[in-house]
Amino acid sequence: MAEAAPRRHPTLDEVAERAGVSRSVASRALNNAPHVSRAKREAVERAVRQLGYVPNPTARALATRQTGAAALIVSGEDPSIFADPFFARVIVGASAALDEADLHLMLCLAASDRGRKRVEELLRSRGADGVMLMALREDDPLTRMADEAQMPVVFGGRPVGPAPRWYVDVDNVGGAREATEHLVSLGRRRVAVICGRLDTEAGRARYRGYRDAMLGAGLDPFPPLEGDFTERSGAAAMTALLAEHPDVDGVFAAKDNMAAGALRTVREAGRRVPADVAVVGFDDLTVARIADPPLTTVHQPVEALGREMARMLVALVNGQDPTPLVLPTRLTVRASA
Amino acid sequence: MAEAAPRRHPTLDEVAERAGVSRSVASRALNNAPHVSRAKREAVERAVRQLGYVPNPTARALATRQTGAAALIVSGEDPSIFADPFFARVIVGASAALDEADLHLMLCLAASDRGRKRVEELLRSRGADGVMLMALREDDPLTRMADEAQMPVVFGGRPVGPAPRWYVDVDNVGGAREATEHLVSLGRRRVAVICGRLDTEAGRARYRGYRDAMLGAGLDPFPPLEGDFTERSGAAAMTALLAEHPDVDGVFAAKDNMAAGALRTVREAGRRVPADVAVVGFDDLTVARIADPPLTTVHQPVEALGREMARMLVALVNGQDPTPLVLPTRLTVRASA
DNA sequence: GCTTCCAGTGGGAGCGCTCCCAAAGCGCAC
DNA sequence: GTGCGCTTTGGGAGCGCTCCCACTGGAAGC
Numbered sequence: 001m002a003e004a005a006p007r008r009h010p011t012l013d014e015v016a017e018r019a020g021v022s023r024s025v026a027s028r029a030l031n032n033a034p035h036v037s038r039a040k041r042e043a044v045e046r047a048v049r050q051l052g053y054v055p056n057p058t059a060r061a062l063a064t065r066q067t068g069a070a071a072l073i074v075s076g077e078d079p080s081i082f083a084d085p086f087f088a089r090v091i092v093g094a095s096a097a098l099d100e101a102d103l104h105l106m107l108c109l110a111a112s113d114r115g116r117k118r119v120e121e122l123l124r125s126r127g128a129d130g131v132m133l134m135a136l137r138e139d140d141p142l143t144r145m146a147d148e149a150q151m152p153v154v155f156g157g158r159p160v161g162p163a164p165r166w167y168v169d170v171d172n173v174g175g176a177r178e179a180t181e182h183l184v185s186l187g188r189r190r191v192a193v194i195c196g197r198l199d200t201e202a203g204r205a206r207y208r209g210y211r212d213a214m215l216g217a218g219l220d221p222f223p224p225l226e227g228d229f230t231e232r233s234g235a236a237a238m239t240a241l242l243a244e245h246p247d248v249d250g251v252f253a254a255k256d257n258m259a260a261g262a263l264r265t266v267r268e269a270g271r272r273v274p275a276d277v278a279v280v281g282f283d284d285l286t287v288a289r290i291a292d293p294p295l296t297t298v299h300q301p302v303e304a305l306g307r308e309m310a311r312m313l314v315a316l317v318n319g320q321d322p323t324p325l326v327l328p329t330r331l332t333v334r335a336s337a
Numbered sequence: 338m339a340e341a342a343p344r345r346h347p348t349l350d351e352v353a354e355r356a357g358v359s360r361s362v363a364s365r366a367l368n369n370a371p372h373v374s375r376a377k378r379e380a381v382e383r384a385v386r387q388l389g390y391v392p393n394p395t396a397r398a399l400a401t402r403q404t405g406a407a408a409l410i411v412s413g414e415d416p417s418i419f420a421d422p423f424f425a426r427v428i429v430g431a432s433a434a435l436d437e438a439d440l441h442l443m444l445c446l447a448a449s450d451r452g453r454k455r456v457e458e459l460l461r462s463r464g465a466d467g468v469m470l471m472a473l474r475e476d477d478p479l480t481r482m483a484d485e486a487q488m489p490v491v492f493g494g495r496p497v498g499p500a501p502r503w504y505v506d507v508d509n510v511g512g513a514r515e516a517t518e519h520l521v522s523l524g525r526r527r528v529a530v531i532c533g534r535l536d537t538e539a540g541r542a543r544y545r546g547y548r549d550a551m552l553g554a555g556l557d558p559f560p561p562l563e564g565d566f567t568e569r570s571g572a573a574a575m576t577a578l579l580a581e582h583p584d585v586d587g588v589f590a591a592k593d594n595m596a597a598g599a600l601r602t603v604r605e606a607g608r609r610v611p612a613d614v615a616v617v618g619f620d621d622l623t624v625a626r627i628a629d630p631p632l633t634t635v636h637q638p639v640e641a642l643g644r645e646m647a648r649m650l651v652a653l654v655n656g657q658d659p660t661p662l663v664l665p666t667r668l669t670v671r672a673s674a
Numbered sequence: 675g676c677t678t679c680c681a682g683t684g685g686g687a688g689c690g691c692t693c694c695c696a697a698a699g700c701g702c703a704c
Numbered sequence: 705g706t707g708c709g710c711t712t713t714g715g716g717a718g719c720g721c722t723c724c725c726a727c728t729g730g731a732a733g734c
Binding site: 373 | 689691
């Protein structure tokens, strides 16, 4: 290209002029719209190539009132929640689906005051065509913001309280039930639970699943022993458990991280897994395979979760009315139980 | 608010009218610009409140030629590279820094053809005010795209080849050297290495650090045994290592995941860590603490990496010319060595 | 008293695109 | 030859904001 390539980007007007057509025709040609003769279409394409024209997405956004972006908003108490590899996998799935719909992904960590403030601005200003919301806690300020948002909202995992209109979730109750039933089927009778945060619906649902299974087997469910989904909290919970119930022979931990922490504690206490205490986790992320022994755990389709959230959002943006989705979980048996 | 709150968002014109001022004054008041009397400023603020006005970021972007967003682009061979918790931590850091500068974070996974195509569009269309680039491989197509990008580019980790103008990296060579020296100081003499991908600068630099330390100690460095930064590849490499060099007594793995894989293999081969084989990793992410035994590893300041990348980008966007940055690493001694 | 200056103000021209709509061109049935 | 209906075309009015600039009037300086 021997063009003097000015620093400025060429505009559609310049393309039109060069192609000897009007701006309207050039615009139509560019968007593959009808009502453009073959000759002019080609002339426009040629001009685009010669000028190295790239449409200005901002101008297009202003004219169409569509930003071309979707936001993934992760709530939580502090930003380190995002260190959970769970979100990374959600993003892999969501990103692929958004790519297909030619939407960009904006990522907002709403786990700080500053972050929440910016999310609120985004929601109120229509800075995206729609949003996906994750990791909401009870009475999360994001719930209200989402209600007032001037754009489609898809929830990833149901929030505590009434189910929103559009969400994608995994079968937390069923997964937890299956995990617990597995422990029972192994002959364990004193099966304890290390819950996730009970101010999240996932935490509650997994406890319900555990409880259902215990009652169904005619066993006494343990009261909820709450962790915060981290390795450290799992270890701490296990320490408390061993102190209070030295005869525990099975543990369902509502998250692999916590299960790994429990494993460590059990080991340090000189007991064997699974011989003395069998442990089942929840998630089936990398840590489950790295743990020693490798974790029996409830597999949840994390990338699919992200993908389906994104697809649901795309449907909403396109004016459709998709139905909520609950994805199945399934037990993956390894060495820990 | 008893306003009939029409579906449409109020515009700045309506705010101005309601406040009894011109659009210019309203604009200035909104942006805290000078040349607005106290009375009118307050009138505008009142009108904004009454109308529930929120500025339209797209219109602002078009007028100012600033999108208000920065993109983090993650390259790689396939999208699962993003499952590495490393990136999540980078994002936590970058997000905080961008929040401070009132920039939104766009996340682009360029590890698929589709993703790369969209990144190229983004780069050419000025869809962001600047970009951060990570995980580039040798001859990565993103290198060329970045060269031609019409916006500031900050590299996270140097790419293979000549160093770019602006980057933030960690001291891979120094970290690897320290890890190896630690093994040597423990009396290990047959210290092998499980490299990261050698088509990345991080992989190469960590091998160089290992090699330097071995030569410095008068020992024979092992030839590079390449993994791909995953647990599985670490395990496979360790298997090969044990077969070929049964007398190996120390291993430096260029990534915690690979170290964890090596740990598993060593254990399965009936040897003890660290008694028979001492292992040092690199990263110091969660997996290092979960591994059994907990990993001695080179800690790298991942969130700081993200934060500094974002800050550097903000500086560039503001027309400054920051200097490249190499962040220190430090050895964290745990049980595996 | 007069100029000089400057904070304060509003008009208006963009930013680069989409899209409505009126007008033009053309084939075809009558 | 006329009228109808179709595709094709381009003019122009936005989308909602910023920012330049010309203008006003009162305070300060001489």
